[in-house]
Amino acid sequence: MNIHSKRIAVLGGGNMGALLAKGLVASGNYAPEHITVTRRNIRLLDALAKDGFHVTDNNKVAVASSEIIVITVLPQQLNKMLDTIKDDVDPEKHLIVSIVSGVSGHDITSRIGKEVQVVRAMPNTAIAVRESMTCIATGNASKANMELVKQLFDTVGETIEIHEELITSATALCACGIAFFLRSIRAASQGGTEIGFHAAEALHMAAQTAKGAASLLLTQKTHPENEIDKVTSPKGCTIAGLNEMEHFGFSSALIKGIIMSANKAGGLYTEDK
Numbered sequence: 001m002n003i004h005s006k007r008i009a010v011l012g013g014g015n016m017g018a019l020l021a022k023g024l025v026a027s028g029n030y031a032p033e034h035i036t037v038t039r040r041n042i043r044l045l046d047a048l049a050k051d052g053f054h055v056t057d058n059n060k061v062a063v064a065s066s067e068i069i070v071i072t073v074l075p076q077q078l079n080k081m082l083d084t085i086k087d088d089v090d091p092e093k094h095l096i097v098s099i100v101s102g103v104s105g106h107d108i109t110s111r112i113g114k115e116v117q118v119v120r121a122m123p124n125t126a127i128a129v130r131e132s133m134t135c136i137a138t139g140n141a142s143k144a145n146m147e148l149v150k151q152l153f154d155t156v157g158e159t160i161e162i163h164e165e166l167i168t169s170a171t172a173l174c175a176c177g178i179a180f181f182l183r184s185i186r187a188a189s190q191g192g193t194e195i196g197f198h199a200a201e202a203l204h205m206a207a208q209t210a211k212g213a214a215s216l217l218l219t220q221k222t223h224p225e226n227e228i229d230k231v232t233s234p235k236g237c238t239i240a241g242l243n244e245m246e247h248f249g250f251s252s253a254l255i256k257g258i259i260m261s262a263n264k265a266g267g268l269y270t271e272d273k
């Protein structure tokens with residue numbers, strides 16, 4: 001079975017919901033008329049409607065006209081939203097894909113009161129440029145449905161399957177990770193401005209340098225320290241700068257931030273109940 005022929009409901013057309021809908025169409029594998037996007041403030045979906053997507057503030061209508069239900073509301077909005085669709089979800093017809101942080105597949109089936117198949121997916125905002133690192137996991141979906149969901153997210157980046165207990169860790173490393181790397185690039189550009197470049201050129205130079213560093217690892221499959229060793233000339237300026245950063249806790253700050261985000265992600269749903 002091919003997922004590209006299925007109709008998709010994106011429930012919660014905010015940042016991620018809208019980016020996902022647009023990314024799927026940009027991939028060339030989905031037509032906008034096969035995708036229905038919902039949110040309560042429907043005026044904010046005007047741009048998507050202009051692009052040919054179905055838009056509605058009625059989740060029941062979206063669910064009735066789709067086979068794949070992608071849930072993209074905030075954790076604290078989930079229960080109210082699920083209550084609007086639980087009578088319409090049909091385990092024989094629907095597959096649920098949830099990108100909601102901190103919410104297990106079991107939390108969703110319990111709230112709906114039906115053993116519908118649920119796949120959790122953790123993409124990041126780079127779906128906008130089809131460069132997401134998306135992790136998928138499930139407690140109850142079939143192999144065939146996992147393959148369908150992989151096909152869906154493969155169109156907006158790279159997808160890997162992980163165990164469900166690691167999806168919170170994937171949230172911190174990959175979903176929050178976009179912000180961490182962006183802040184690093186921003187900080188590098190601020191350093192660049194202080195040593196002589198205009199802000200815009202410093203930002204461009206820092207971003208392209210970061211892209212080059214990531215590409216070295218992804219294409220050469222080497223370890224970062226091997227690549228760092230090639231940059232650090234003896235008694236040179238790179239090792240001087242790198243050691244200064246480490247004295248100020250560069251690696252430690254990133255590691256501690258990722259652990260903090262993972263701990264927070266794990267509690268996003270329960271702390272709001």
Ligand SMILES: NC(=O)C1=CN([C@@H]2O[C@H](COP(=O)(O)OP(=O)(O)OC[C@H]3O[C@@H](n4cnc5c(N)ncnc54)[C@H](OP(=O)(O)O)[C@@H]3O)[C@@H](O)[C@H]2O)C=CC1
Nearest residue numbers: 012013014015016039040041072073074075081100101175
């Ligand atoms: N932002 C990110 O980088 C990532 C986020 N996530 C997860 O994705 C989810 C969405 O995050 P994000 O896009 O940033 O959040 P947003 O707040 O931008 O989007 C949530 C959307 O849900 C809509 N919504 C709320 N209640 C309902 C409802 N009952 N029916 C229909 N729509 C509803 C809201 O619009 P309105 O108020 O108009 O209804 C809002 O636009 C979260 O669970 C987050 O954990 C996962 C990976 C990355």
Ligand SMILES: O=C(O)[C@@H]1CCC=N1
Nearest residue numbers: 101171172175176268
């Ligand atoms: O900050 C958040 O809670 C969401 C989940 C991962 C990225 N953004």
